[in-house]
Amino acid sequence: MPCPSFIRLSALYAILALASDPLNAANIEVPGDYPTIQEAVNASSNGDVILVGPGTYTGEGQRVIEVLGKSLTIRATDGHTKTFIDGEGVRGCVRINNSATLNLDGFTIRNGFADYPSTYPYGGALWLASGEAAIKNCAMIDNFSGSAGMGGGAIAGFSCIADFENCLLADNSTMGPFGGAAAFGFAVPVFQNCIIRDNVSSANYGAVFVDLNAGGIDSSVVCNNSGSQQTYGPSFSDDSILSGDCEASACGDLDGNYFADVNDVLILISAWGTGGPGLTSADFNFDGVVAVEDLLYLISVFGNDCTPLGACCLQPGWCEENVSEAYCDANNGTWYGPGSDCGQCF
Numbered sequence: 001m002p003c004p005s006f007i008r009l010s011a012l013y014a015i016l017a018l019a020s021d022p023l024n025a026a027n028i029e030v031p032g033d034y035p036t037i038q039e040a041v042n043a044s045s046n047g048d049v050i051l052v053g054p055g056t057y058t059g060e061g062q063r064v065i066e067v068l069g070k071s072l073t074i075r076a077t078d079g080h081t082k083t084f085i086d087g088e089g090v091r092g093c094v095r096i097n098n099s100a101t102l103n104l105d106g107f108t109i110r111n112g113f114a115d116y117p118s119t120y121p122y123g124g125a126l127w128l129a130s131g132e133a134a135i136k137n138c139a140m141i142d143n144f145s146g147s148a149g150m151g152g153g154a155i156a157g158f159s160c161i162a163d164f165e166n167c168l169l170a171d172n173s174t175m176g177p178f179g180g181a182a183a184f185g186f187a188v189p190v191f192q193n194c195i196i197r198d199n200v201s202s203a204n205y206g207a208v209f210v211d212l213n214a215g216g217i218d219s220s221v222v223c224n225n226s227g228s229q230q231t232y233g234p235s236f237s238d239d240s241i242l243s244g245d246c247e248a249s250a251c252g253d254l255d256g257n258y259f260a261d262v263n264d265v266l267i268l269i270s271a272w273g274t275g276g277p278g279l280t281s282a283d284f285n286f287d288g289v290v291a292v293e294d295l296l297y298l299i300s301v302f303g304n305d306c307t308p309l310g311a312c313c314l315q316p317g318w319c320e321e322n323v324s325e326a327y328c329d330a331n332n333g334t335w336y337g338p339g340s341d342c343g344q345c346f
């Protein structure tokens with residue numbers, strides 16, 4: 001006969017297995033099963049997937065969606081161009097707290113408004129407090145937060161885990177000092193393949209502010225946000241772009257043969273209307289879509305030689321700048337990489 005502690009342990013395992021068993025997770029459809037996303041959240045259990053059809057979803061009270069401490073996936077079946085979570089300029093869009101875990105995929109989150117007298121006047125699109133969020137394929141535009149806290153027009157997060165992949169954050173603003181797009185404290189947010197542009201804060205760091213110098217911006221573009229510096233905190237990967245304006249400036253080579261040629265036009269056309277709202281390689285003007293402006297830009301740089309140039313150290317004290325790696329190799333030099341100068345050679 002098993003001892004009582006074994007029985008208790010077995011019961012605990014059974015409960016844990018039930019809670020995390022994907023076979024017990026349900027798919028809930030909106031508007032099929034419930035007319036609003038919030039009603040679907042209310043009826044859901046941990047692990048459920050809420051599949052949201054095209055439409056504009058608004059709400060009542062302080063937030064369009066309160067995740068209520070649950071672990072959920074909320075996915076738009078037809079993507080961000082057809083599915084909108086809309087705060088209508090009077091309420092915030094999504095609140096994640098009480099250790100909630102949310103996977104949110106494929107929405108445009110817009111017109112969120114977070115300010116006093118709301119109990120949670122932070123983050124017009126997303127307020128994350130003691131929770132975990134993975135946000136994919138979402139556009140957050142035209143969201144606002146007032147002067148409460150640090151700022152964070154679209155996103156405010158505190159003591160949370162937050163990953164953003166393939167997202168657009170544009171035209172958000174805050175009356176708070178920092179983070180027109182996003183502001184975080186005690187968090188390590190990561191933005192990957194994202195476009196963060198045209199956001200405004202009242203003091204500095206118009207794009208992203210992360211307290212304690214944490215977080216990362218990987219394979220992303222940050223451009224034309226307010227303030228003398230656009231970000232504070234996150235590190236930038238080598239392939240990210242930080243620019244004062246969002247003007248197209250790429251050489252035009254998409255297939256890596258170092259020429260802007262017909263193959264690149266074919267790649268652009270094959271990407272037409274796909275990708276986004278985050279960064280895709282043929283989106284030269286960083287607006288989250290591959291469209292006619294990108295084709296016109298590629299035509300304007302057609303024929304460009306895109307061979308990367310840098311410094312070549314031929315022997316100590318003898319160096320040439322703005323030469324190719326092939327030239328450097330042919331002369332038995334050491335090439336220092338794209339955009340390098342001769343400083344290391346002397």
Ligand SMILES: [Ca+2]
Nearest residue numbers: 253254255259
């Ligand atoms: Ca090419």
Ligand SMILES: [Ca+2]
Nearest residue numbers: 283285287289
């Ligand atoms: Ca574009």
